Amino acid sequence: MDLSATPETDVDQPLHWPRVRDWLQAHPQTLLDDRSLLEEVGLRPHGRNVVDFGVAALTRIEAVAEREADARRQIEAVARANFAAQTQTHVATLDLLEARSHSDLARRLDAAAQGRFGLTSAAIALEKPGGVPFGWRALEAGGVDRWLGEHGLTWLGPAFPELELFGPAAEGVASVALVRMSLNLDPDGPVRPALVAFGSPEPEGFTPNMGCELAAFLARVVERMAERWPVLQ
Incomplete structure (x- = not known):
C-alpha cells in the first residue's frame, strides 16, 4: 500500500506510526484483506470486519505465566x-x-564448617591478655575491634591475608564471615572479646549483602559452650 500517494506528503520523508495509523483507520479493509500479514503479527481474521486477537493475547498471557513460573522456581530454590x-x-x-x-x-x-557447609575452615579467636585454649587463635588486645569495628557485630566479605586465623587452610579461603563474641572464661576475670571466623573457598561465598543469622547462631552456641570450662593461664 502506498502511504505517500497524497499530494501534501513528501515522499522522501520516512514513515512514522501516526501517519501509518491514520492511513489504516482510513483504509481498514486493506489490512483485513491481507491475511498473511495478519497471521504474521499474530492476528486471525474471522469473516469480514472481524479480527481475532486471541492468539496475540494468548501469547502475552503465556509469556507472563512463564515469567511468573521462573520467579516461583527461583523462590522455591532459595527456600x-x-x-x-x-x-x-x-x-x-x-x-x-x-x-x-x-x-x-x-x-x-x-x-562442621567443612563437612556440613562446604567451607574451607572455621576458627575461634580470643584476645589476650590471658590464656588462650589449645586449638584457638590468639589475638592481641583490640584485635576484634580491628576487624569488626568498635561496635561491629559481624563482617562478611573478601578474605585478607593479615587475618591469619585459618592456619594452613588460609590459602584456600577466598571470603570470610566474622562474628563477635564476648567470653567470660574466668569467674574472677573480665569478659574477653573473641570471634568466630568462617572461611569459604568461593569469592562470593560471603558478601556484605548476605544475612549472617546462621553464622551468628553458631557463634552464640560456641559462646555458651566455651564458658563451661576454665582456661589455664
Whole structure:
C-alpha cells in the first residue's frame, strides 16, 4: 500500500506510526484483506470486519505465566537452600553440644564448617591478655575491634591475608564471615572479646549483602559452650 500517494506528503520523508495509523483507520479493509500479514503479527481474521486477537493475547498471557513460573522456581530454590542450611545448622549445633573441652569445641566447629557447609575452615579467636585454649587463635588486645569495628557485630566479605586465623587452610579461603563474641572464661576475670571466623573457598561465598543469622547462631552456641570450662593461664 502506498502511504505517500497524497499530494501534501513528501515522499522522501520516512514513515512514522501516526501517519501509518491514520492511513489504516482510513483504509481498514486493506489490512483485513491481507491475511498473511495478519497471521504474521499474530492476528486471525474471522469473516469480514472481524479480527481475532486471541492468539496475540494468548501469547502475552503465556509469556507472563512463564515469567511468573521462573520467579516461583527461583523462590522455591532459595527456600530449599535456606531450609537445607537451617537443617545443617541444627545438626552442627548438636555436634558442638557434644564437645568436652575448648580444643574439642574448636575441632568440631572446623569439622562442621567443612563437612556440613562446604567451607574451607572455621576458627575461634580470643584476645589476650590471658590464656588462650589449645586449638584457638590468639589475638592481641583490640584485635576484634580491628576487624569488626568498635561496635561491629559481624563482617562478611573478601578474605585478607593479615587475618591469619585459618592456619594452613588460609590459602584456600577466598571470603570470610566474622562474628563477635564476648567470653567470660574466668569467674574472677573480665569478659574477653573473641570471634568466630568462617572461611569459604568461593569469592562470593560471603558478601556484605548476605544475612549472617546462621553464622551468628553458631557463634552464640560456641559462646555458651566455651564458658563451661576454665582456661589455664
